[in-house]
Amino acid sequence: MTKVVILGATGYTALELIKILLRHPHVEITAASTRQEGSPPIHTIHQSLTGRLDLNCEDLTPSEIATRGDFAFCALPHGASTAAIPDLLAGGCRVVDLSADYRLTDPGVYEKWYGLVHTDPTRLGSTVYGLPELYGEGIPDAPLVANPGCYTSTAILGMTPLLCGGFIEPAGIIVDAKSGVSGAGRGLKLGSLYCEVNEAFKAYGVEGHRHQPEIDQVLSDISGESVSVTFIPHLLPMDRGILCTMYPRLKRPATQDELLACMREYYADKPLIRVVDHVPSTKDVAHTSFCHMTVRFNGDQVIVMSVTDNLGKGAAGVAVQNFNIMAGYDETTALI
Numbered sequence: 001m002t003k004v005v006i007l008g009a010t011g012y013t014a015l016e017l018i019k020i021l022l023r024h025p026h027v028e029i030t031a032a033s034t035r036q037e038g039s040p041p042i043h044t045i046h047q048s049l050t051g052r053l054d055l056n057c058e059d060l061t062p063s064e065i066a067t068r069g070d071f072a073f074c075a076l077p078h079g080a081s082t083a084a085i086p087d088l089l090a091g092g093c094r095v096v097d098l099s100a101d102y103r104l105t106d107p108g109v110y111e112k113w114y115g116l117v118h119t120d121p122t123r124l125g126s127t128v129y130g131l132p133e134l135y136g137e138g139i140p141d142a143p144l145v146a147n148p149g150c151y152t153s154t155a156i157l158g159m160t161p162l163l164c165g166g167f168i169e170p171a172g173i174i175v176d177a178k179s180g181v182s183g184a185g186r187g188l189k190l191g192s193l194y195c196e197v198n199e200a201f202k203a204y205g206v207e208g209h210r211h212q213p214e215i216d217q218v219l220s221d222i223s224g225e226s227v228s229v230t231f232i233p234h235l236l237p238m239d240r241g242i243l244c245t246m247y248p249r250l251k252r253p254a255t256q257d258e259l260l261a262c263m264r265e266y267y268a269d270k271p272l273i274r275v276v277d278h279v280p281s282t283k284d285v286a287h288t289s290f291c292h293m294t295v296r297f298n299g300d301q302v303i304v305m306s307v308t309d310n311l312g313k314g315a316a317g318v319a320v321q322n323f324n325i326m327a328g329y330d331e332t333t334a335l336i
């Protein structure tokens with residue numbers, strides 16, 4: 001059995017991780033961290049775990065928690081992850097980080113968008129970006145994997161085949177994105193309160209959102225061209241799910257069948273991606289680690305649609321996929 005520890009165990013992505021890992025035949029969850037006092041049993045924090053996991057959440061230092069496992073899932077906010085990860089790695093743990101702390105390659109870009117000076121800049125640029133469909137080769141031997149953002153992976157997975165296939169222009173891609181409220185985490189925030197969100201629908205981060213440089217960085221790296229997107233996120237009054245409706249410009253004439261064939265070929269051997277003929281719904285992938293996508297024309301305009309569950313393929317699902325690859329298990333173990 002592989003011993004696994006979870007930091008930030010009281011949050012939403014941690015709960016999702018635990019639910020997936022409880023189905024994993026080769027994993028034992030050996031520790032869960034919180035800053036809360038009194039070492040609360042995990043089922044008092046996440047009541048859905050009652051009778052399923054007998055474990056207390058403990059206020060452990062990263063060095064202490066590293067002694068309890070071979071792998072760590074770091075489900076902490078940005079900033080808190082960089083404070084923990086060097087000690088986890090020094091303690092011999094391999095780490096999947098769900099935060100944004102190691103995703104961007106340039107410390108200046110990180111500082112601009114996250115308002116923090118990066119405290120572990122030497123690992124930026126050398127940390128593998130944890131989207132296995134794109135960066136799978138770097139994952140098996142990686143000590144640390146930077147799990148992607150939920151909006152970003154949904155957008156990147158949808159756009160990559162057509163970009164790499166030379167069908168679309170790298171500039172001027174519009175990414176119109178919508179997310180359920182769990183994307184904001186479990187902590188108390190005014191904008192996540194029921195009466196603020198229910199029966200409401202609005203855009204946010206309209207003048208710039210921190211996922212935009214992450215999308216630009218990865219699409220540029222994968223395609224070899226300088227890609228820039230206009231990314232506009234929206235908050236939907238539902239628990240979970242992400243839809244990215246994307247409007248790229250065609251580089252050369254193409255039919256819908258050619259674009260679908262390009263997507264299907266790109267993901268032919270990728271078990272968690274489904275290129276579908278219908279227009280996908282967030283409901284199709286809710287509580288799963290799949291990404292569904294398709295493409296349509298409206299007149300001359302290409303429209304790419306991609307859906308994930310923000311807590312599934314957008315966070316915990318891809319984190320376990322990365323862990324499986326790092327640990328040498330089949331990448332879909334516990335995920336399908």
Ligand SMILES: NC(=O)c1ccc[n+]([C@@H]2O[C@H](COP(=O)([O-])OP(=O)(O)OC[C@H]3O[C@@H](n4cnc5c(N)ncnc54)[C@H](OP(=O)(O)O)[C@@H]3O)[C@@H](O)[C@H]2O)c1
Binds near residue numbers: 012100182
């Ligand atoms: N939610 C999503 O859909 C999603 C998707 C992709 C990526 N992510 C990323 O995944 C990470 C976790 O997200 P989440 O949604 O699970 O967040 P969350 O529900 O807010 O949980 C994060 C947990 O981290 C702990 N924590 C908070 N501030 C901390 C600090 N300063 N130092 C140490 N621990 C702290 C808290 O536990 P205690 O108070 O018990 O210590 C909290 O329960 C974030 O970086 C987020 O951006 C989230």
